Structure formats: C-alpha cells, structure tokens
Amino acid sequence: MDRTIPEGFQPLSIFSGFIADNGPICVKREGDGVVFGVRVGANHCNPIGICHGGWLSTMADLLLPLTARLTIEDLNDRFMLTVNLSQDFLGQAPLGCWLEGRAQLLRRTRRMIFMQGLLTTGDTPVLRTSGVFKIGDPIGALQI
Helix, strand or coil, rough: CCCCCCCCCCCCCCCCHHHHHHCCCCCEEEEEEEEEEEEEEEEEEECCCCCCHHHHCCCCCCCCHHHHHHCCHHHEEEEEEEEEEEEECCCCEEECEEEEEEEEEEECCCCCEEEEEEEEECCCEEEEEEECCCCCCECCCCCC
C-alpha cells in the first residue's frame, strides 16, 4: 500500500492518545487557508476496506476547529469545544487513498464559531460537515 504523503504536507505532532493512534494527520498551508490530509490505512477502515464513518466523523471534528485555530489569529491558542457536529456521508474513501479536508468559517460570535467543511479523495466528495464550537480557554498556540 502507498504510504507516501503528498508534497507540502507535514504531520501534525500535537496529538496524543486516540488521535495519535489513528493518524498521522497532516496539514499544509494553501493561500490564506489550510488543507488537512491523511493516507487511509487499515486502522481507519471497516471490514470491507473503506474508511469507517466514525473515523471520518473524528476527522471532521478535527478539521473544523483546527482550521479556525490556524486561520484566525486570535483563536490560535484557544481550545474549541464541540457543541454540534453534523455529517452527510457522500462517498467512499477506500484503503490507501489520500483523503483531504478543507473548511471555512461561516459565522463568529463572541463565544462561538460556526464552520463547514468537505472531505474529498481526488475529485470525489466523501463527507460534508458542519459544526458549532465554543471558544474555550487558552491551551497554547498551534504552529505548522
């Protein structure tokens, strides 16, 4: 199986526990935004060799708040508490594929952010997601 990481991506080293065991999750800058990526491995898949919906949901729960932290300067050091997370499963991410995620801010209030995102493999949409996150306490700046 191809385990290469596309050029420009670097593994995020901020994770421990569950996420560290289910990565590596990679990121790269793209214009004013960021792109997250992961090579779908056996540890991400269900018994029929496609990425498990629960893992895709986990990826969505990282993609949205981490995009906010990496693209909105005054949120960079804040923890984002998930208030709501919604997914629409649109396609499959088979074992070995490169899965990418992009997200954008929809709205921000003093205490909350509203985000949306899309996970794709190539030109195939895999998961559409949206979420609401409470802006939490400082936990240290996030760098890539």
